[in-house]
Amino acid sequence: QSVLTQPSSVSGAPGQRVTIPCTGSSSNIGAGFAVNWYQQVPGTAPKLLIYGNINRPSGVPDRFSGSESGTSASLAITGLQAEDEADYYCQSYDSTLSGSVFGGGTKLTVL
Amino acid sequence: QVQLQESGPGLVKPSETLSLTCTVSGASISNHYWTWIRHSPGTGLEWIGYIYYRGSTNYNPSLKSRVTISVDTSKNQLSLWLSSLTAADTAVYYCATWDYGRYWYSDLWGRGTLVTVSS
Numbered sequence: 001q002s003v004l005t006q007p008s009s010v011s012g013a014p015g016q017r018v019t020i021p022c023t024g025s026s027s028n029i030g031a032g033f034a035v036n037w038y039q040q041v042p043g044t045a046p047k048l049l050i051y052g053n054i055n056r057p058s059g060v061p062d063r064f065s066g067s068e069s070g071t072s073a074s075l076a077i078t079g080l081q082a083e084d085e086a087d088y089y090c091q092s093y094d095s096t097l098s099g100s101v102f103g104g105g106t107k108l109t110v111l
Numbered sequence: 112q113v114q115l116q117e118s119g120p121g122l123v124k125p126s127e128t129l130s131l132t133c134t135v136s137g138a139s140i141s142n143h144y145w146t147w148i149r150h151s152p153g154t155g156l157e158w159i160g161y162i163y164y165r166g167s168t169n170y171n172p173s174l175k176s177r178v179t180i181s182v183d184t185s186k187n188q189l190s191l192w193l194s195s196l197t198a199a200d201t202a203v204y205y206c207a208t209w210d211y212g213r214y215w216y217s218d219l220w221g222r223g224t225l226v227t228v229s230s
Contacts, residue, residue: 002155036216038156045205045220046156052214089156093215098169100146100158100215 003028004090004103011109012080020075020106022090028101030071033093037066037075040087040105049088050075077108085110113137115206115221122227128194129228133206133221140164140187144211147180147191150223151202161209162189196228 005023012018022035029035035053038046048057050066053073065076073092077084090103119131133145147159160170162180170178179192189206203225207217 034214034216036214040150040156045223046150046217047220048216048218051210051216051218055214057218087155091156091216097172099161099171100148100209100217102156102158105155 002104003094003097003101004092006088006090006103006106008104009107009109011111012077013111014080014082016080017076017078018080018108019077020088020090020108022073022075022103024071024073024092024101026071027096028071028092028094029068029073031095033095035066035068035073036091037064038089038091039084040089042087046089080110082110084108113219115208115219117204117206117221117224119204119224119226121225122229123196124230125197125228127196128192129196129200129226131191131204131206131224131226133189133191135187135189140182140184140189144209145180145182145189146207146209146217147189147204148207148217149202149204154202157202159191159193159204161211163211198228200226201228202226 037050039049040046053068087105094101114136141164146161162168177194182189203223205223207220210216
């Protein structure tokens, strides 16, 4: 059971917009700790996609955006492309654990 | 550029202790926080623990009794030990940087090393 909750799967057609929610609690997202998002293509290391709730590292397309409100966060992907098919994980810091916590991951399928 | 490379045995027996090394190249291990994370198909990503180059550590409570992380600044390496292994510890193990105290993200990862626990 992951500390952060994500849907196990989402899907969308090419060109469409999808969102992936991430729900936490008062000891992590709700406490103001930043939410980060990673993209993981099977067989490769996770890649940082969004950090600090809304920031994109250099090289990440602006089709990817993040938001945060209360005890939840969300990753939005617009203009879906076949190459976006991957697993997506949210991550934050938890004050109870004094460490990093991840969501269970969401598999994005591009139809 | 900065690169991280994990190394260790691919196969270990149940009840044994796993030892992994992460070699950092292109940057000094000093003045940074480092973390170990593992990934298994059924569990997803799981934070194992972190270490500061001066030696301070903290571990995932679910693994705390079995895990030790250390750093060797002379070799620019960090190490992970995980004892009393079971099949549930079968995973790809990654070392990564950690943005401690601000955004808490890991932006640089090793390629990972697959560890299978089996007799």
